[in-house]
Amino acid sequence: MVAHPLQTTLSHPSQPILFAAVGPHLRSYDLNTGATLAKWLAPAPPADKKPTREEILAGDAIRTMVLTKDGSKLAISGEDKVLRVFDASTLELISERTVPKRVCSLALVDNDATILTGDKHGDVSSYPFTLASEERQGAPAEDGKPAITEETESLAAGSAAKKQGKVPKGYDLAWGQKTKDTDAIPENLLLGHVSMLTTMSLLHSNSSTYIMTADRDEHVRISRYPKAHVTERFLLGHTEFVGSVAQLDEDVVLTAGGDSWVGVWNWKTGKLLHKLDLADAVKEARGEDGKSAVSQLHVVENRVFVIVEKAPAVFVVDFSDEKVPSITEAIALPAPALALVTDSANRLWASIDTIEVPSASVLVAFEADSQGKYKSINTPAFESLDVEAGLCPFYTTEQLRKRRREPQADNSEDSTDVKLGRSAPGQKRKYPNGPDFKKENQARKKGKIAGAEDAVITADDLSAEGKVPEVDTTSGLAKEVAKDEVESSLQAKAEEKDAGAVATLD
8 A cells, every 4th residue: 555645734833733634635644653642634526527638637635734833723725725724732623714715825824813825826815713602503514515504694695696706705715604793704915026935934133023925927026914015015026936035134034946056034024145056956856957946945943954846855055154054964865855844852754755755755854963963763654645546746846937938940941021019029121010001911811812922021122122121020100101002012912912813814
């Protein structure tokens, strides 16, 4: 039996407990004994529901988790667009609510009273962590979907609101039950990116809190909280997507993604302090050259642990020296790592891709020796699900990379003849860029006027008659173009074609 990898992990702040996502399911483990402490199985979808292609590819995998400071409650979300809150000790479901888009990041603010969600649509929204409606009677249906009970004021109103994407005043979108007016949960949009949001993290400086977000378009934004419409600054310098961010200390943050380096920034000034190159280390770990995608930056005091998709190693960067940071160690793994955590005993735990190496354990652990080097330690066996239950995608970071089409040079002889409606970059068009001229050409191509066979007229054909002056594409303005002269030129060529056809028949 091949164990299903743990694609997302989170450690308890004060106890040797690990929370792990196994596809759409949730488990908690005792890290000292390997025992499974609690389980939560995701509800099965309705039998009559036909999943979309996007849902089939993504599944309902849990992608992000966050714990309260005291470790008593756990919030999760992912591909199923549902935000759930659990009792951390028993994994008993406390509440759940539907969110508009798939969530990629979670964070807690206001002393754990508010949940921030970053979704793939590019938005960051806030929700109350504890629902006042948790005290109401009733529970969700057995299939885990929003339930409408006898307490619902109007079943018809709720159904119509669901179809229209609206919720009547006094209704809870997630549960479909009637609540008090003060119990309604309107979405509170804090900020938005034009591009897909990839990650979100909180920055703390003195008594202020900031939201650091990154997107697929290489942007890193720092916004004030709760007035998130105020952008503190942007960190610009990446040329590929940014998928991981982390705070090293009060002034320094780290960013990484599709570039072959990790950015070290003073976020208060916006200055890029260092570019930590990963190319050589990744090449050595993989045994081959290629593009790298950083999937996680894990900060522990003055050390940063970096994992790169499909690289069987954890790269350790030491920031204790004031000199330029560099990779001080590459911890070898039996297979690529999917997630990293550090437990309350300062042990480093890596979730392993057991599909790549079926004989590997789902979790491996390391401890630092007296010289600060990390050594593998014995770990107990951890129970997981059989892969026959289904697999979710594990490597989703590289998919954020944009596929850029490389320009191809055209060295053919005809390439100097600029065709109607087109020109090579940087060349001068030798035809007017007016709508009437384009309509004439489109009509000729469709055979609506005589001379359809001559649909493509080169620049030389028109320039030879002195009818069409050159047009500089840098300005886009025609120089002394006469509409009647252009039409006359087209009509003359059509008449010549017709005359030739008649002569052939005679």
